[in-house]
Amino acid sequence: MNADVVVIGAGIVGAACARALARAGLSVVVLDRDAPASATSARGEGNLLVSDKAPGPELDLALLAADHWPRLAAELADELGSFPDLEYDRKGGLVVATTAEGAAPLRAFARSQAEAGVETEHLSAADALSLEPHLNPEVTAAVHYPQDAQLQPVVATEALLASARLAGARVLAHREALGLVRDAARRITGVRTASETIGTSAVVVAAGPWSGAVTESFGARLPVRPRRGMVLVTARMAPRVFHKVYDGDYVGATQSAEADLQTSSVVESTPGGTVLIGSSRERIGFDDRLRVAVLAQLARRALRLFPFLAATPVIRAYGGFRPYVPDHLPVIGEDPRHPGLWYATGHEGAGIGLAGVTGDLLCAQLIGTAPAIDPTAFLPSRPSLAARPRTDNTQPGGSA
Incomplete structure (x- = not known):
């Protein structure tokens, strides 16, 4: 099996990335070692908030998301017809x-x-x-x-995945990514699972709080x-x-x-x-x-x-x-130390609200189109993501 992009994680952020990439014409495979939408995306309140964010890059992204979610919810309803209601409610x-x-x-x-x-x-x-x-x-x-709103996060995740499938994406549940395959020049050429190797040159880690453990298993380091x-x-x-x-x-x-x-x-x-x-x-x-x-x-x-x-x-x-990051900003972009390894993670409690715009921002960088917002503050290369000593017990468990 081959794909232009493999997305690791079938929570709401991974689902949004898969949808954006597939709709841009790329072949996409989504891997999750558990069922889709079964971990962090199933354990939140479905909040889409601007009220809790101080002025700065995350608030800028949240304001973009506040305008984006009504359109995204309407698009999903048009695409999926009788799919369960996302319960989008701009209740304030x-x-x-x-x-x-x-x-x-x-x-x-x-x-x-x-x-x-x-x-x-x-x-x-x-x-x-x-x-x-x-x-x-x-x-x-x-x-x-x-501008504050709410939706049902599990239904929203499943809707994004359903839309991604309509655009050609394949979603493989209970399929854990065990490691990367690289060529002699250290370029990514695939992702290993227990049953196969999926050929690809681009991997997106969207594994929520397990993203730090996943990237370490790939030979990279990300303080999530x-x-x-x-x-x-x-x-x-x-x-x-x-x-x-x-x-x-x-x-x-x-x-x-x-x-x-x-x-x-x-x-x-x-x-x-x-x-x-x-x-x-x-x-x-x-x-x-x-x-x-x-x-x-x-x-x-x-x-x-x-x-x-x-x-x-x-x-x-x-x-x-x-998924906690010390500087409280999501990580969206390519790891400069590991070309072909991309991140869409670190949103902490804002992942539901920021999922749609995160998918679009990741996709724009990957395919080389103009993003809707300057991604600089969210890139893995930012100085505040320099390697830090581990302070948590990070034995992985749950979806990734």
Whole structure:
């Protein structure tokens, strides 16, 4: 079997890359050692956010994605017809401060985002309660972000893969990439699996938090490490949360480089009537054991936003691993030390929202067309990705 490009990972970022490359006329094979959309893409909340990003390259990419996702969702619906609904909903986000000390920083952060092109609306407590009637009335500041949206990430991943197949891509589940094949000049000529070698000159690593382990097995090095997160899910109820609502502490948690546990309050409803409660972040390798103390912190913080949740049953909890990079920017582009080896990874909690534009940006670089945004800040050659000592237990597990 031969292909112009082999994509490693059938999560939402790998699916978006496969779709973009196949639609550009390249032959594409996608490999995943598990089932598609079974790892990180199945363990998130489906957020498409601009509200949590500071001015800079990632926010620029998120603003591009905010305009891109409605078009992409419509294209997929047209292509796939009766395919399950992506549940795309531009419901907006509401960020609040719950202390007097948190009010001014929240407002200042929102002003800096507005200067970078984000739609923001500063609200009084009464205005916030008009959007979220069950919100704690003692909030000290609130900002509404109309561009924030949500979708069902597993359905979105499967839809992108279905579209890629229509364009000729082959998706091989339960097929692990074991290593690269190179010629005498060290050029990539194939990818080895347990059953065959797939001839190719271009390999895209889109294995999420397992990307660091995959690249090491290929003789390369990329500082992508797992960052664990957990979510509580309530029983179904009549709609009582209408936006993505979170405490301003969430932004600091997403941008922190600390390995220790950090929690912040994030609450939102799903179309099915459940409420998702997050979020936590900690770098503990691929340890997936249930941590009741973390769940208790999530519950306590959620009550600061929505006191009514005290009487709401929790029916389950789940966790997953985000692909963490020390400088908090995704890695999109070719490894200059290993020509033919490409990366589309490191999005941490923003992979669902940034998947579509990541696929397009990767494809534009690979085929040599003009990208929609300057890729420089995301390239593997950036100085902030210089080799670092390993600090996490990175024994691989899950999809790659």
